Amino acid sequence: MRTVLLLDDEASLLTLLSRYLARQGYSVLQATMAEEAIERFIDNGRRIDLLIADVTLPDVSGVQMALLLRQEIPHLGVILTSGYPLSAWRDRDANDLVRLGTEAVEVLLKPFPSRVLLSTIESLMPKCSTLRAAVS
Numbered sequence: 001m002r003t004v005l006l007l008d009d010e011a012s013l014l015t016l017l018s019r020y021l022a023r024q025g026y027s028v029l030q031a032t033m034a035e036e037a038i039e040r041f042i043d044n045g046r047r048i049d050l051l052i053a054d055v056t057l058p059d060v061s062g063v064q065m066a067l068l069l070r071q072e073i074p075h076l077g078v079i080l081t082s083g084y085p086l087s088a089w090r091d092r093d094a095n096d097l098v099r100l101g102t103e104a105v106e107v108l109l110k111p112f113p114s115r116v117l118l119s120t121i122e123s124l125m126p127k128c129s130t131l132r133a134a135v136s
Helices: 011-023 034-043 062-072 091-100 114-135
Strands: 003-007 027-031 050-054 077-082 105-109
Touching (some): 003 062, 011 027, 027 034, 050 062, 050 114, 062 077, 077 114
Parallel strands (some): 003 050
Protein backbone atom coordinates (compact mmCIF):
# COMPACT_ATOMS: atom_id res chain seq x y z
CA MET A 1 0.00 0.00 0.00
CA ARG A 2 1.31 3.47 -0.91
CA THR A 3 1.72 5.94 1.94
CA VAL A 4 0.86 9.61 1.65
CA LEU A 5 1.90 12.22 4.21
CA LEU A 6 -0.80 14.88 4.21
CA LEU A 7 0.10 18.24 5.78
CA ASP A 8 -2.51 20.99 6.05
CA ASP A 9 -3.43 23.32 8.90
CA GLU A 10 -7.13 23.29 7.98
CA ALA A 11 -8.44 20.38 10.03
CA SER A 12 -11.64 19.95 8.01
CA LEU A 13 -9.76 19.80 4.71
CA LEU A 14 -7.22 17.43 6.22
CA THR A 15 -10.01 15.08 7.33
CA LEU A 16 -11.81 15.30 3.99
CA LEU A 17 -8.69 14.60 1.92
CA SER A 18 -7.55 11.85 4.26
CA ARG A 19 -10.86 9.99 4.01
CA TYR A 20 -10.92 10.38 0.24
CA LEU A 21 -7.37 9.05 -0.17
CA ALA A 22 -8.04 6.15 2.22
CA ARG A 23 -11.07 5.16 0.10
CA GLN A 24 -8.77 5.17 -2.92
CA GLY A 25 -6.51 2.63 -1.21
CA TYR A 26 -3.77 4.88 0.17
CA SER A 27 -2.39 4.76 3.68
CA VAL A 28 -2.57 8.34 4.97
CA LEU A 29 -0.48 10.00 7.65
CA GLN A 30 -2.06 13.28 8.78
CA ALA A 31 -0.40 16.37 10.25
CA THR A 32 -1.49 19.93 10.87
CA MET A 33 1.99 21.30 11.62
CA ALA A 34 5.51 20.60 10.39
CA GLU A 35 6.70 19.14 13.68
CA GLU A 36 3.78 16.73 13.68
CA ALA A 37 4.55 15.76 10.06
CA ILE A 38 8.13 14.94 11.00
CA GLU A 39 6.91 12.82 13.90
CA ARG A 40 4.54 10.89 11.61
CA PHE A 41 7.36 10.40 9.10
CA ILE A 42 9.73 9.05 11.77
CA ASP A 43 7.01 6.88 13.37
CA ASN A 44 6.38 5.35 9.94
CA GLY A 45 9.99 4.24 9.65
CA ARG A 46 10.95 7.26 7.50
CA ARG A 47 8.96 5.73 4.64
CA ILE A 48 6.42 7.64 2.60
CA ASP A 49 5.66 7.62 -1.09
CA LEU A 50 4.24 11.10 -1.48
CA LEU A 51 3.94 14.40 0.36
CA ILE A 52 0.85 16.56 -0.10
CA ALA A 53 1.41 19.84 1.71
CA ASP A 54 -0.22 23.23 1.91
CA VAL A 55 2.25 25.95 0.99
CA THR A 56 1.03 28.39 3.64
CA LEU A 57 1.41 26.96 7.12
CA PRO A 58 1.89 28.73 10.46
CA ASP A 59 5.33 27.30 11.22
CA VAL A 60 7.18 25.95 8.17
CA SER A 61 5.89 26.18 4.61
CA GLY A 62 4.95 23.11 2.66
CA VAL A 63 7.83 23.83 0.28
CA GLN A 64 10.32 23.88 3.15
CA MET A 65 8.88 20.60 4.43
CA ALA A 66 9.33 19.07 0.98
CA LEU A 67 12.98 20.20 0.90
CA LEU A 68 13.52 18.71 4.36
CA LEU A 69 11.94 15.35 3.47
CA ARG A 70 13.86 15.17 0.22
CA GLN A 71 17.05 15.11 2.26
CA GLU A 72 15.84 11.69 3.46
CA ILE A 73 14.02 10.59 0.28
CA PRO A 74 15.63 12.39 -2.69
CA HIS A 75 12.98 11.40 -5.23
CA LEU A 76 9.93 11.90 -3.04
CA GLY A 77 6.86 12.92 -4.99
CA VAL A 78 5.48 16.25 -3.85
CA ILE A 79 2.12 17.92 -4.37
CA LEU A 80 1.96 21.47 -3.04
CA THR A 81 -1.47 22.99 -2.54
CA SER A 82 -2.23 26.67 -2.26
CA GLY A 83 -5.12 29.06 -2.27
CA TYR A 84 -2.84 31.61 -3.91
CA PRO A 85 -1.22 31.68 -7.36
CA LEU A 86 2.58 31.38 -7.45
CA SER A 87 2.85 35.12 -8.13
CA ALA A 88 1.35 35.78 -4.66
CA TRP A 89 3.62 33.37 -2.75
CA ARG A 90 6.19 34.72 -0.32
CA ASP A 91 9.58 35.20 -1.95
CA ARG A 92 11.12 32.51 0.22
CA ASP A 93 8.53 29.94 -0.84
CA ALA A 94 8.93 30.83 -4.53
CA ASN A 95 12.72 30.56 -4.23
CA ASP A 96 12.45 27.27 -2.33
CA LEU A 97 10.19 25.93 -5.08
CA VAL A 98 13.00 26.61 -7.57
CA ARG A 99 15.42 24.74 -5.25
CA LEU A 100 12.97 21.85 -5.03
CA GLY A 101 12.99 21.51 -8.82
CA THR A 102 10.37 20.28 -11.22
CA GLU A 103 10.98 16.52 -11.09
CA ALA A 104 8.05 14.78 -9.36
CA VAL A 105 6.59 18.10 -8.14
CA GLU A 106 3.12 19.47 -8.86
CA VAL A 107 1.28 22.54 -7.59
CA LEU A 108 -2.51 22.45 -7.23
CA LEU A 109 -4.52 25.60 -6.63
CA LYS A 110 -7.31 25.31 -4.05
CA PRO A 111 -10.06 24.48 -4.42
CA PHE A 112 -9.35 21.52 -6.68
CA PRO A 113 -11.66 18.65 -7.65
CA SER A 114 -10.87 15.31 -6.03
CA ARG A 115 -10.43 13.72 -9.47
CA VAL A 116 -7.65 16.24 -10.23
CA LEU A 117 -5.90 15.33 -6.99
CA LEU A 118 -6.20 11.62 -7.75
CA SER A 119 -4.90 11.95 -11.32
CA THR A 120 -2.00 14.07 -10.06
CA ILE A 121 -1.12 11.45 -7.46
CA GLU A 122 -1.33 8.66 -10.03
CA SER A 123 0.90 10.59 -12.45
CA LEU A 124 3.54 11.20 -9.76
CA MET A 125 3.69 7.71 -8.27
CA PRO A 126 5.21 5.97 -11.32
CA LYS A 127 7.79 8.78 -11.73
CA CYS A 128 8.89 8.42 -8.12
CA SER A 129 9.22 4.64 -8.40
CA THR A 130 11.22 4.95 -11.64
CA LEU A 131 13.55 7.55 -10.14
CA ARG A 132 14.13 5.48 -7.00
CA ALA A 133 14.90 2.38 -9.07
CA ALA A 134 17.37 4.30 -11.25
CA VAL A 135 19.26 5.53 -8.19
CA SER A 136 19.37 2.14 -6.42
